[in-house]
Amino acid sequence: MLGSVSTLPQQPQRPAADGHMVVCGDDALARRLAVELRYVYGERVTLLLPPGRDPRRPELPLTQRGRAVTLFGRMSAAMSRSGTPAPAGTGDGDTDAGVQAVRILEAAEPSDEAFEEAGVDRAAALALVYDDDERNIRAALTARRLNPRVRLVIRLYNRKLGQHLETLLDQAAAVALPGLDTTAPDTSTTVLSDADTAAPALAATALTGSSKVIQAEGLLLRAVERTPPRRGEVTDTGLCTLALLSSTTHDPAGAEGSESSGAEGPQLLPDHRAVAAATGRGTVVLEAIREAAPTGPAPRMRGRNVPLSQIFSRRLRWSALGVAAAVLALAVASTLTTGDNPLHATYVTLLDLFAMGDPAIGDTAARQIIQLLSGMAGLMLLPLLVAGVLEAFGSLRTASSLRRPPRGLTGHVVLLGLGKIGTRVLVRLRELGIPVVCVEDDPNARGIPVARRLHVPVVLGDVTQEGVLEAAKIERARALLALTSADTTNLEAVLYARSVKPDLRVALRLFDDEFATAVYRTLRTAHPHALTRSRSVSHLAAPAFAGAMMGRQILGAIPVERKVMLFAAIEVAGHPQLEGRTVEQAFRAGAWRVLALDATPPEDRHRDLTTAAPTSPDRPSGLVWDLHPGYVLRAEDRVVIAATRRGLAELLRRRGSMTYC
CATH class of the missing domain: 3.40.50.720 (NAD(P)-binding Rossmann-like Domain)
Structure with missing residues (x-):
């Protein structure tokens, strides 16, 4: 069943215009993403939801259809309180503009009919953020067939499958439209995982003063949360200060509660004057930027390939050592009393130990005594061997449970x-x-x-x-x-x-x-x-998904209390806020900051930030971290920036609807 969800006030559903954004999902991430695109980036959004779901909580039935707008009003209000202004035409008293921007449809499945109603064939970007990987894959294949030019952002939990799917969908677009540059950000396919995006931030919350590491697209950035320094204490400011926390020496908890907290919240990307004036406040410092090394397997608390010391207990190992010492002593005694070769004496002792030798009838008294002692050692060895087998079996069984x-x-x-x-x-x-x-x-x-x-x-x-x-x-x-x-x-x-x-x-x-x-x-x-x-996982992941829908490479995000700071790789061309300006002039406090420059020539660059092999010794390659403040950014440059949601929205906001041939 396909139908439009009525809103407050009642508005007729107009067909989607060219160049809009379509979001398809069934949980909180879809709602967050739609709000992010509308109220941060100012895009026209069509939200496709399963029927009978409350937009606030996916598991509750939708008893009042008009409550769909309540979510957008509450979220946009929270964004405004956190310093993210709503775009023109969405303020109080202009409800009609806001309703037209967020067009809500219902469909049980993302079928051809649903995509046609949502205008996917004319959309600039499509986000598929269902909680089911299989449903997202089917929908992506359908969307690529309907619109080879649409920019796809797909939510997948399976990372390896996601890599193959990106390649497949880009190849399908190239076959459908020969000459289409599928490496361009406006026509590419991006596979993201909300779990991967949020996991580093959630793990970091368990550690006091822990590093927040972002590793993506061949780049590793490490930001460290530092407690407020004591009086007279000097702390290392790292490469730059990313944020001033609300926590102070007198209030270690700060205003961590939420975006809508009335207390003074964190200050993202402060300038040098603000950092110098903020004495006694905690900080988030960018400590290192470097190329990411290949990730190895996670260390195990105890793996299957464990050493023998963890399979056999200490008591069993001491018992085995005692039996071995007894065998050695008997072999030495046999050599000394009979004058036999040491190797042959050890062999005979082992035969006696396992009751495999002939009785020493008629031999000397020493030989007979040694044979009796060897038989007694063999009796002790039998239960030891049984215990070893049972213990090893139990240890291996425990290792797999x-x-x-x-x-x-x-x-x-x-x-x-x-x-x-x-x-x-x-x-x-x-x-x-x-x-x-x-x-x-x-x-x-x-x-x-x-x-x-x-x-x-x-x-x-x-x-x-x-x-x-x-x-x-x-x-x-x-x-x-x-x-x-x-x-x-x-x-x-x-x-x-x-x-x-x-x-x-x-x-x-x-x-x-x-x-x-x-x-x-x-x-x-x-x-x-x-x-x-x-x-909130959706709160942490939505900015990365929204940035990918805008056609730029979002490297990752870190939480700063209940705000989010993004790291992105963008081309300088087309951005007057960056092009022709020095690194120092391009810095805007509270919005964005240039961190690194990709020195690889444009024709040699990869889609990600992995270092390309230089074509000649005199041509640089890779990322430059220590940029001179006076370096002038050129149109052909690609830079890595740290940005707030508000700042990234200003950089990436499109000047008009995208048209297709």
Whole structure:
């Protein structure tokens, strides 16, 4: 069934104009992305949703169709409070313009009819952000057939499949339209994962002062959150200061609660004057930028290829050593008493040990005594061999099953929820070498095989039941990450954990910003000396998806309290804010900052930022990090920038509708 969702006020649904954006999805990310494109980038958006869903919460039925606009009003209001102005024509009193911009349709499946109604054949970009990979792939193939020029942004959890799909869809566009440059950002296919985008930020919340690492497209950026310095203390400012936090020496928690918090929030991309004046405030500093090394496998807490010392117990190893010493002593005694060759004496001793030799009847007394002692050693060896086999079998069986938390475990992170997000966060924490204990109530959850492969302890049970968090050693943990898809479950787990350990550092996944504000303020009042963080996966991922729809390469995003800072690679050409200006002049406080320059000639550049091999010794290649402030940016340059959502929207906002031949 395909139909338009009525809005407040009632407006007739007009056909989509050329060059608009289409977003198809079934969860919070689709709503966030539509709001991001409309209220940050000023684009005309058509949102395609499954029928009968509440736009605020995917799992609730839509009882009042007009409530669809409530989501956009609340989100846009939160953006305005966080410093992101709505574009012209979307303020109060101009509801008609806002309604025309966000056109909401319903369709059970992204079929040809649904795409035709949404105007995909005339769209500039299409985002497919369903929670099902298979549905996104089918829809992408259909959309590429209907419009070979459309810019596709696809949400896939399977990263390897995503790489192949990008190549396939770009090849399909090139075949349909010979001469089409599929490497251009306006016609390319981009596959993103909300789990991969949000996982580094969620993992970083579990660590005080931890590094926030972005590794994408051959580039690695590391930003470090630093606590406010004490009086007289001098701290390293790194390459540049990315943000001033709301936390101070007198208020270590700061205004972390939410975007709509009334307290003074963080200041992104401050200028030198603001940094010098902000004494006693925490900072986020860009510590390093370099080419990313190939990622190795995540370290295991205990893997299948474990050493023998972890398969056989210490008691069993000492027993085996004792038997070996007895055999050696008997072989030496046989050599000394009989004058036999040492090698032959050892062989005869082993035959006696395993009761395979002839009785020493008629031999000397010494030979007979040695044979008796060898037989006794053989009797001791038999149970030792049986115990070794049973213990090895039990160890290998345990290695392939879920582990229980060790008794002496301390300083670990308790991870609640092993869905798509929790699984990515688990892998990220293990890559950082952080001990983890997982809690999951579904034995068939997506992350259970990953936890088994990494040999991470898992507690199976409902976290709301008494004793489950105690089994995860919550009283000795350093942090709790509550990452289930249910806000109430995450909150209940945090409240119970705080009752067990009041100073526990917690980070909980919450979608609703007003709810996050209330939770933060309550927890901060009850536990003023404990650190509390709330994160929304859709809030972290939506800017990256929106930037990809605008046709630019978004490298990643880092959270700064409940705001987001983006890193992007853009071409200078066509941007008067950059072209012809020096690096110092191009810097706009609170909007964007040039971090690096791609020195590779345009004809040798890759689509990503991996270093191309220089064609000649006198032609540079790669990224230049230490740019001189007086360097003048040219049209052919490609730069890496750090930007706020507001700043990136200003840089990438299109001057008009895109036309097609």
